[in-house]
Amino acid sequence: GVSILTSIGVLLSQFLLPNSKFIEVLPSILFPVGILTPLIQWPIAVFIYTQRKTYFNILQDKQLKEQYRRMFFESPIIQFMIDPKTGLIQDVNEAAIQTYGYSRDEFLTHTVFELSTKDGEDLRKTIASAMKRNSAVIESVHKTKQKEELFLEIHAGPIQMGCETLLLVQATNKTNEQKTKAQFEQLDERYRKTLMAMTEGVIVIDTNRRIQLTNPAATRFLSGEGDLVGEKIEDHLFIKRVKDNLPFSNILFNVIKQGTIYDTDKDTEFLLEKDAGMTYIDFTLTPLHVNEEDIFGYVILIQDVTESYLYYAEMERVSNIDHLTGLYNRSFFDTECKRLDTKRQYPLSIIMCDVNGLKLMNDAYSHIKGDELLIEIANILSKSVREEDIVSRWGGDEYAILLPQTSENGVKQIINRIKNNLANSSFKPIKPSIAIGYAIKTDESQSFSNVLKDAEDRMFREKDQESNAIRLQMLKQLTDTFKETYPELHRHSKSVASLSTLYAKHLKLTDEETQTLKQSSLLHNLGVMTLEREDVNLDSIDPIKLEQYSCKMYNTTRILQNISGYSGISDIISMYVERFVGKGIFGRSGDEIPMLSRALLILDHYDLLTGDYTFKKNSYNYEEAKQIMKKSVGSLYDPKLLTEFFNMMEATSM
Secondary structure: OHHHHHHHHHHHHHHHOOHHHHHHHHHHHHHHHHHHHHHHHHHHHHHHHHHHHHHHHHHHHHHHHHHHHHHHHHOOOEEEEEOOOOOEEEEEOHHHHHHHOOOHHHHOOOEHHHHEOOOHHHHHHHHHHHHHHOOEEEEEEEEOOOOOEEEEEEEEEEEEEOOEEEEEEEEEEOHHHHHHHHHHHHHHHHHHHHHHHOOOEEEEEEOOOEEEEEOHHHHHOOOOOOOOOOOEHHHOOOEEEOOOOOEHHHHHHHHHHHOOOEEOOOOOOEEEEEOOEEEEEEEEEEEEEOOOOOEEEEEEEEEEOHHHHHHHHHHHHHHOEOOOOOOEOHHHHHHHHHHHOOHHHOOEEEEEEEEOOHHHHHHHHOHHHHHHHHHHHHHHHHHHOOOOOEEEEOOOOEEEEEEOOOOHHHHHHHHHHHHHHHHOOOOOOOOOOEEEEEEEEOOOOOOHHHHHHHHHHHHHHHHHHHHHHHHHHHHHHHHHHHHHHOHHHHHHHHHHHHHHHHHHHHHOOOHHHHHHHHHHHHHOOHHHHHOOHHHOOHHHOOOOOOHHHHHHHHHHHHHHOOOOOOHHHHHHHHHOOOOOOOOOOOOOOHHHOOHHHHHHHHHHHHHHHHOOOOOOOOOOOHHHHHHHHHOOEOOOEOHHHHHHHHHHHHHHHO
16 A cells, blocks of 8 residues: 555656656656566565454454463353263363362362263263253263262263364353252151141242241141242242331341351331231241251251230230220320420320219219219310320320420410310210310420429419319209209209298298208208119108208218318208208218208108109198107107297298
C-alpha cells in the first residue's frame, strides 16, 4: 500500500515540470515506477501479510490454550487427561492432586487402570464407549495413595489436544454422600421401628438438607405427596416464627453452620403453614454424629401444640380479664400503661370513672342487682370508646380508660358519648350514673403516676359535688319503682303518713319531728325492694310477728343512712320494730327506743289491721283493732303512746 502511494506521488510530481521537460522525463520514469516497482514490492507485501497472520493465529491459540489450562488446573472438580489407548495419565489438575494424595509427577507414571477398582477389560470398554459417544457418565470407585476409597461420579469425553485426541475425565467426589447414605442405612436399621412408632413427627435429613427418612406422623406436617426422600426439606416444611416471621430455613442454615441443637423456646410461638391452615408447633433440630466432631445429618422432631397453645393463650387472656364485666383487669391495665407510655403515643389520655349509687343499689336490691349495674356500665363504656382504647375495671366500682394518641378535644368527645349512652340506657330499676375525671400526658417529663392521680382526683371532686344529688335522684327512682311494683303497700305507707300528721299534731311534736315521722312513715316499707318478689308474701302479714318486718326494716335503713338529711329517718325506722319490754332486735326497751320509732310502730300496725288492702285476708274495724293492740300494751307498744293514739282516734271520730 505504501509503495503504491509512493509511485502515485512520484507521477503526480512530474506535472509540476514545464511541458517540454514533462514529456522528456515521463518515458524514463514510467517503466520503473509504474511497472517494475509494483512487481518487486508485491511479493514483499504478501510475505509480510502471511507472517502477520501466522503470528496472530499463534497468539490466539496460545491464549486459548492458556485459558483452557487455567480452567483445567484451577477447577475445583477433579480432572484428568488420559491416553485412551494406553490409559496412561497425561495430565491432572490441582483438585486431583489434593484428593488422591499423589504429586503431579507421580500421577504421570500411573494409568487409570491402577486408580480404578473396576475390572480392566470393563474399564477399556467404558473408555472406548466414551470416546465413541463423545460423552459418558460413569459411577466408579478409585483408590487414593493411602488406599482409601473414593466414590466418584465421572463425566468423560474426547478432547483434541494438538494432533492428539485424549480422554478428558471430570470427576465429582461423592465419598461423603456415600458414607452418609451408609450411615443413614445403619440408622434406619437401628431406629426405624422406634421412629415409625412415635406419635411425634420425625424427619431425618442429611447435611445437604435432603430428606432421608420420615415416619408416618411427619406426613401431616410436610407439604407434597408421595416419597419425599431426596427432596430439600425447606421445599416441604413451611414453619415460621410468629414474632418476626423468621422462616425455618434460616434456623436450619444456622444450626448446620454451628452444629448445635435447636429447641423451640416455650415463650416463642411457631406456626406451620400447610393447606391454607395454621398449626402451632414445637420442634427440635438435633445433629447426628459419626463421632464427636463429624455430623452426617439432622433429626427434626416436630409436634402439634395447637391445643395446648390455645389453652394457655386462653388462660393468659382470662388472667387479664375481669370475670364479672368481661373488661380488662387492673393488672393488664398497668401493663398496657407501661407499654404505651412512649413519645409516639402522646398525647396519652386517661379517663377514670366511679359508679354512683352502687352501695345504694346493693342495699336496696342486693348485690346481684349491683353486679348487673356494673356490667351495664362496663358495656356502655366499651361501646363509647374506639377499638384501640383500653377499658378496664380498676377496682370495685371504678373503671379506667386508656386512650393513646388522644387530645383533650378527643377525650371530651368520648366523655360526651359515655354520658349520652348512660342517659339512653334502659337499665332498671335505677338509671346508671358515674363520676368522671380525666388527665392527659403530653410529654416525657410528666410522671405517668401523677397523671393517673390527677384523673382520679378530678373524678373524686365530681363525685363529692354531685353524690348527694345523685343519691336523692336514685332514692326517687327507688320510691317510684316501689310504687309501681307494690302499689297496695305503697298505699299503706301513704295512709300511715296521713295518720302520722294527725298523731304528731295530737302529741304536739315540733315541725322537725312531725316531718321526720311523716318521712319515716312514707319510707319504712322501702326495704321490701331488696327482697325477691316471690319472697314477699303480703297475704300472711301479721303485725304482731315482728320478725316479718326485721329484714325490710334493716334494708330500708341501709338505703337511707348514706343520704344526707335522711340519717335521722334511718335511725327512726331502724328502731321501730323494737319491743317496748325489750327482747327485740337491738335489745332496747322503754325510753331507750326513740319516741318517734315507738309512735311509728303503733301507726303502722293500726293501719295494717284496719286498712282495706288486697294483700290482707282480714280487715278489722276500730274496736277490733283496739282490742288486738291492747293485748300487747306494755310488751310491744308504749302504753302512754298507745293511749294517746286511741284518744286521738276517738277525738277525731267525734
